[in-house]
Amino acid sequence: MRLRRKRRLLRCARRRRDLTPVQDKTRQIRPDDILLMSVVRNEKIRLPWFLSYYRKLGIDHFLFVDNDSDDGTLEFLAQQPDVSVWHTASSYRRATFGIDWSNHLLRRYAHGHWVLTVDPDEFFVYPFCDTRPLRALTDWLDGTGVRSFGTMLLDMYPEGPIQDAPYHEGQDPFEIAPWFDSGNYVISKNPDYGNLWIQGGPRARMFFRDRPEKAPALNKIPLVRWDRRYVYVSSTHALLPRGLNQVYDEWGGEKASGALLHAKLINTLGTKVQEELKRGQHYRGSAEYKAYLAQLENRPVFWCKWSEKYINWRQLEILGLMSKGNWA
DSSP: OHHHHHHHHHHHHHHGGGOEEEEOOGGGOOTTOOEEEEEESSOTTTHHHHHHHHHHHTOOEEEEEEOSOSSSHHHHHTTOTTEEEEEOOSOTTTTTTTHHHHHHHHHHHOTTSEEEEOOTTEEEEOTTTTTSOHHHHHHHHHHTTOOEEEEEEEEOBOSSOGGGSOOOTTOOGGGTOOEEESSOEEEEEOTTTOOEEEEEHHHHHHHSTTOGGGSOOOEEEEEEEOOTTOEEEETBTEEESGGGGOOSOTTSOOOOBEEEEEOOSSTTHHHHHHHHHHHTOSHHHHHHHHHHHHHHTTOOOOOOTTEEEOOOHHHHHHTTSOBOTTOO
């Protein structure tokens, strides 16, 4: 594992040449700032709400990589006062699906900081997030000696076909997609990295019903007290050193955990699928996007007997989808 980590560090060092700074405000970063890292492409419609959500949560500075957007994403980000953004036209796939770029920027700018690494359609929820800022969580994690914080990705969806609920720029996506699956999940342990592997939910039952083992992973470790020796190895599903993946209790207790509300299943998905299939830059030959395309033409309805309408984090705790652990 040590050799694997060193190879990842070498990869991200080589891939730094892919990145051209467009707006570098990293000198503004203070020693105790909480950072957010994200790789984006053609996400301008999502970014106003995304930035507003995370600013309110307590993010102090944003690090973005723009992978050759042509919808105004780069120009929009370059106008933001708390954003540093780099551009690249290089291959997303050859950069280990963007992770090499993220690892480089995290290694250079996030050492010693708490950093949240998320996609532009992922919204972090944690215990007491309705009354306590993100810094309260990171201070508590520091006090308990915890370096990483795990989440489950919850796919959110509308009650009817996604095409019938158009999303508008700047809108809260959960106004139109407030439902999630309360059950229908399977959990196993990855023997290599020691992380939990979670699958299920609406994408598994709708797009991968005949191949559930191929369904997207729902386990993520997005919040980390970063060190320049660390690397992500598979999206934010797993890290090295291996101990960072121990975000659960094997002895019958419960460690605090959160959720990422995933706003993927809205009407923008069809356009995104067409774009990504044309680019061919995603995992396993874009098999996930091919599965989406095969079903979206049928105007699928994701609502089912497991559907729950999202209320707050306490609801997720009651359902066993996250835990406050011993954080009182």
